Amino acid sequence: METNLALLLLFAPFAGFLINIFFGKKISRTLSGTLGTIAVAVSFAVTVFFFLQVSSTKVPVMVDLFQWLTLQNFSVNFSFQLDQLSLLWLMFVTGIGTLIHVYSISYMHDDENINKFFAYLNLFIFFMITLVMGSNLLIMFIGWEGVGLCSYLLIGFWYKNQDYNDAAKKAFIMNRIGDLGFLIGIFILGYLFHTVEFTGMKSMIDNKWPINESLLGVAMLCLFIGACGKSAQIPLYTWLPDAMAGPTPVSALIHAATMVTAGIFMITRLNFLFNLTPDVLEIIAIVGAITSLVAASIGLVQNDIKKVLAYSTVSQLGLMFLALGLGAYEVAVFHVITHAFFKACLFLGSGSVIHALHGEQDMRNMGGLRKVMKITFITFLISTLAISGLPPLSGFFSKDEILLTAFHHNKPLWVIGSIASIMTAFYMFRLVYLTFYKDFRGTEEQKHHLHESPSLITFPLVVLAILAFFGGAISFPGMSWLNEYLAPVIAKPAVHEHLGTTEYILMGIAVAGAFLGIGLAYNKYISKGEVPPQDSEITGVAGVLYNKYYVDEIYTAIIVKPIYAIGSFFKNVTEVAISAFIFGLGKVAVLLGNEGKTIQNGSIGFYLLFFVLGVCSIIGYIFLVK
Amino acid sequence: MENILQEIGIDNYIYLATLLFCIGIFGVLYRRNAIVMFMSIEIMLNAVNLLLVAFSTYHQDAAGQVFVFFSMAVAAAEVAVGLAILVAVFRNHNGIDIDNLKNLKG
Numbered sequence: 167m168e169t170n171l172a173l174l175l176l177f178a179p180f181a182g183f184l185i186n187i188f189f190g191k192k193i194s195r196t197l198s199g200t201l202g203t204i205a206v207a208v209s210f211a212v213t214v215f216f217f218l219q220v221s222s223t224k225v226p227v228m229v230d231l232f233q234w235l236t237l238q239n240f241s242v243n244f245s246f247q248l249d250q251l252s253l254l255w256l257m258f259v260t261g262i263g264t265l266i267h268v269y270s271i272s273y274m275h276d277d278e279n280i281n282k283f284f285a286y287l288n289l290f291i292f293f294m295i296t297l298v299m300g301s302n303l304l305i306m307f308i309g310w311e312g313v314g315l316c317s318y319l320l321i322g323f324w325y326k327n328q329d330y331n332d333a334a335k336k337a338f339i340m341n342r343i344g345d346l347g348f349l350i351g352i353f354i355l356g357y358l359f360h361t362v363e364f365t366g367m368k369s370m371i372d373n374k375w376p377i378n379e380s381l382l383g384v385a386m387l388c389l390f391i392g393a394c395g396k397s398a399q400i401p402l403y404t405w406l407p408d409a410m411a412g413p414t415p416v417s418a419l420i421h422a423a424t425m426v427t428a429g430i431f432m433i434t435r436l437n438f439l440f441n442l443t444p445d446v447l448e449i450i451a452i453v454g455a456i457t458s459l460v461a462a463s464i465g466l467v468q469n470d471i472k473k474v475l476a477y478s479t480v481s482q483l484g485l486m487f488l489a490l491g492l493g494a495y496e497v498a499v500f501h502v503i504t505h506a507f508f509k510a511c512l513f514l515g516s517g518s519v520i521h522a523l524h525g526e527q528d529m530r531n532m533g534g535l536r537k538v539m540k541i542t543f544i545t546f547l548i549s550t551l552a553i554s555g556l557p558p559l560s561g562f563f564s565k566d567e568i569l570l571t572a573f574h575h576n577k578p579l580w581v582i583g584s585i586a587s588i589m590t591a592f593y594m595f596r597l598v599y600l601t602f603y604k605d606f607r608g609t610e611e612q613k614h615h616l617h618e619s620p621s622l623i624t625f626p627l628v629v630l631a632i633l634a635f636f637g638g639a640i641s642f643p644g645m646s647w648l649n650e651y652l653a654p655v656i657a658k659p660a661v662h663e664h665l666g667t668t669e670y671i672l673m674g675i676a677v678a679g680a681f682l683g684i685g686l687a688y689n690k691y692i693s694k695g696e697v698p699p700q701d702s703e704i705t706g707v708a709g710v711l712y713n714k715y716y717v718d719e720i721y722t723a724i725i726v727k728p729i730y731a732i733g734s735f736f737k738n739v740t741e742v743a744i745s746a747f748i749f750g751l752g753k754v755a756v757l758l759g760n761e762g763k764t765i766q767n768g769s770i771g772f773y774l775l776f777f778v779l780g781v782c783s784i785i786g787y788i789f790l791v792k
Numbered sequence: 793m794e795n796i797l798q799e800i801g802i803d804n805y806i807y808l809a810t811l812l813f814c815i816g817i818f819g820v821l822y823r824r825n826a827i828v829m830f831m832s833i834e835i836m837l838n839a840v841n842l843l844l845v846a847f848s849t850y851h852q853d854a855a856g857q858v859f860v861f862f863s864m865a866v867a868a869a870e871v872a873v874g875l876a877i878l879v880a881v882f883r884n885h886n887g888i889d890i891d892n893l894k895n896l897k898g
Contacts, residue, residue, distance in 0.1 A: 768894035774820055 172229040172246055175212040175256075176295050178205045182288035190281020199271035202284030206267050206291050210260035217253045221651060226250070228301065240360050247301035247364065251655040254499065255298045255431055258506045259424045263291050265626035266423075269514055270415040272622035273521060283323060283413065290316035294424055298431065303352045303362040306432065310348065310396065313425045314341045320420060321412040333408040340405040344395015348432075351388035354381060355439075368438050368657070379442070386439060386446040390453075393429025399487055400457045403480050404718055410472040414517030417472060422479050422513050423506040430486050430502055434495045438657035441493065451491025455572075455582040458484030460715070462589035466596075467711045469698050470527050471516045474597050478553065479509055481586055485568050488583055494571040496641075496652045496659065501568060503648075504560035504637045508549040511630035515546035518619040518627065519601060523612055529600040530698055531612075536602035538616045541624040543602050545631035550598050552634040554591035555680045557673075560637030566676050567643065573672055584679055591683025599691040600698070607697065643669070797849060805846035812839035826878055826888040830871075837867050 182205025190198050216227060226249030234244040248256075267287060274280050290313060297309025315338075322334030352362060358377055359367050371377075393399070398406035409421045420426070433440060433450070440447055458481045465477035482505050489498035520527055522539060536543040552561035565587060572580035606613050618624070641648035644665055653659060690696050698704075704712045713719070812835055819832025841860045848856025882888050 770890045770893060771821065771824070778817055778821060 168227050169229050169231075171212050171215065172227065172248060172299070175209050175216070176246070176292065176299065178208040178212075179288040179291040179295065181205060183285050183292060186281045186285035186288060190285060193281075195275065195280050196271065198281040198284055199267070199274070202288050203264060203267035203271065205288055206260055206263045209256075209291065209295065210264050213253065213256040213260050216248050217257055220248065220250060220253055224250075224654065226654075234304070240356060242302060242304050242362060244305065245301045246299040246305070248299060249655055250651055251431075251434060251499075252298045254503070254652070255427075256295065258503055259294050259298065260291065262423050262506055262510050262630070263287075263294075263419060265629055266415050266419045266510065266514070269418075269517070269623055269626040270413075272620050273415055273517055274413060277413075279323070283320075286316055286319045286323070287416075287419070290320070290420060290425070294428075297428055301363060301365070303355065303364075306435075307348065307352060310392075310428060310432075311345065313420070313428065314338065314345065314396070317341070317409065317420050317425055320416040321409045323412055323416065327411070330411040333405075333411040337405040337409050340402050341395045344392045344402055346392075347388040347390075347395070348392025351385045351392060354385035354388065358382060358385065364435060367436075371438050371442070371657075377442070382439065383443045383446055386436075386443045387449070389432065389436065390446060390450055393433055393487075394453070395429075396432075397426050397429030397483050397487070398457075398480050399429070399453050399484060400460065403457060403461065404714075404721065406480055407473055407476040407714070410470070410476050414472065414513060414520060417476070418510045418513030418517065421476070422509040426479065426483060427486075427502045427506070430483070430490060430498055433490050434499055434656070437495045437655075440490075441658050447491050447493060449491070451488050451572075451576065451579055454484045454487025454489075454491055455579045455586075456484070457481070458488065458586040459582050459589075460484075462586040462593070464711055464714050465593040466589055467698070467704070467708050468593075469529050469712075471519065471529050471532070471597060471601065472513070472527055474529075474593055475509070475512055475516060478512075478590060478594065479505075481590060482509065482553070485565065485583060485586065488579060489568045489571060492571045492575045492579075493658065494568070495656050496646075496649045497564070497567045497571055499652060500641045500648055501564035503640070504552070504564040504634070507630055507637045508552040508559075508561055508634035511545055511549040511627060511634050512553070514623070514627055514630065515542050515549065518542040518623050521619055521623065522616055523608060524615065526608060526612065529597065530700075531608040532601045532606070533604045533608075534602070534606040535616070539602075539618045541618060542627060545624075545627040546602070547598060548631045549634045550594045552637075554594055554684060555587055555676055557677060558638065560634055560639075562677070563638035563641060563643065566673055567641070569676055570643075570669060570672055573668075584676065587676065588679040588683040591680040592687050595684045595687035596691055599687060603692060604695060802846060802850050805842065809839045809843040809846070812836070812842065824889050824891055826881065826890050829890070830874055830878070834867065834871070837863070 182202045185193075185201055186198055193201070220226060226247060228245065228247055230243055230245040232244050234242045236242075267284070270283065270287065274283050277283060293309045293312025293316060295309070297306050297313060300306040300309060318334050318338040321337050322331045324330050355367070356362050358381060359370055359375070361367060361370075391402075395402045406421055406426065410417055412421070440450075461477045461480035461484060465474050465481060468474045468477060482501070486498045486501050486505070489495075489501060518539065519532065519535060519542060522535070522542075523532065526532065548559070552559035555562045555565045557563075569580055569583050569587070572583050606616070640646075649659065701712075710716070816832045816834075816836030816839060819835065820829050823829055823832065841863055844856045844860050844863070848854065848860075878888055881893065885892055
């Protein structure tokens, strides 16, 4: 029964994918979307069932299908593990997935390839479920690669635009770098433990299995590189902003709420191993903090509404990695969940705006939309308040817990995280003010067509906004349902200090920081009514930020260009030399043949002479030389 | 038998055979008449036969002489075939001067 249900959970989206990819053109456009949505909704329903079961019994459901591969003393089972952590992830993957499918029915309605879109989305959900449910690293790796593939397919969904194709390739290649790290990490762990099952490795750790610690450190570092690629951390983050080339629902689902959290999931899943390597954890914390600051600073000056949200995502992921690095896995998971709610809502809201403006994404050409798009505006505002960290919205609790943990463990990282949070408040309200306040700055024709989006679009927005508002309830400081729920899967819970004066002061500082950011944005864009200047007029520090610290240019200069140079060197020099050599050999053979042909003149006497000479030379060689 | 070799030493037979063989070779190389070349080849063959017989006697082993009989029989058959070919060549080319036979030219 449980096996069948788990398989249903896994394969419902896959069935949706198969139907949409093979018969999508034959069925109607609405039916295509509806089928895709139902497929994911089925998964969600099964997830809820398991979730309720496991949260009451506290016994994880193990689904062992078959033995996948066996080597001498190493075997891998094809099995799935539905424990607290994976069910939590499945809840929001399939839940938000369903909402975004609903949204896409309307959003993608006029696209000619809508069936392909839903096929890819379903395939993505399938792989994401595989990733989350896998009971060992190899199954997880299948899902890991699969979501990367779907991400590639969906970023390049509008394949007629070459820029979008390039963005897709960039995302894929950057992820490949991370995947290589992940794979090496798996190999090393397999070598160390003779198993890659999570439960197996955990029990070996619990039983004090002797481990080569430096090798384990290398493995953990490799796994972290994998997480960096998938979750867009320095230095592999540049693909995520470019990934905004995909349709907005894709950005919301894959590049904000679910796939990019896979790295955090993996590290949380292996927390019992990461605990053994504090040095790697410290690297994770530092990388996370720096990423959050760098991305937030870039977000300050972006003018593309989706780019702002993309950098915001990178920045928030950085905060999650900060929490992971400090060993506060449950706090990171908490932020993953609240972030999934409000960031999905923000992306879908921006999609609603883009939809109303017929593809316009530049905030300089927006403004005043609050009067026309009431629902979008209100939901967007709630999510913005949540991400800015204002109480009592969900983002306040999760972000505050991260900063609290940082304060207790590492003060410099707390400062970095706090600055990033202030920046977050600033750029998010900059976005809101530029988009929804003041007067409309677009063309008259666009103004004429402004409209609130249809209910299929606004419904997910409302649901997500409610979740973004109340999502913090799952983990109030002091009485956290989430921490208790996750206790079985987290080997060493972070120490939760009592809420004392320090903590309240820190909360006050965080809220004050958020108000500071909001106030700065208000002063600049409402009181002074500024509009960001045109691209050519952005100079100085803002220019550097606007051009993303020229990181793409640096990568192009130090990686892409040399590779091209090596390529052209091999093409123009080595290849030419080798082919000249080969052709030369051919020419020599032809020349020799032409000359040698004349020896065969048909004269028997001539032949005989050489025959005799040959025999004589053989005899001479045998008798005289030897 | 031993007397013969005592009277005329084995090295004389070797010299004779070598001489005959060389005569054969030069005959093949210098003469243009196919029949003469044929005869030269026969001389070479017989030089070898002579040598075989001489050594057979020297080693007191009859196998060499038996072998020569076979060799002569085969040579006779070969001569028959060879002469038949020459007759055919003569009919086609009105002569057996090998300088006129250039059909093997590549």
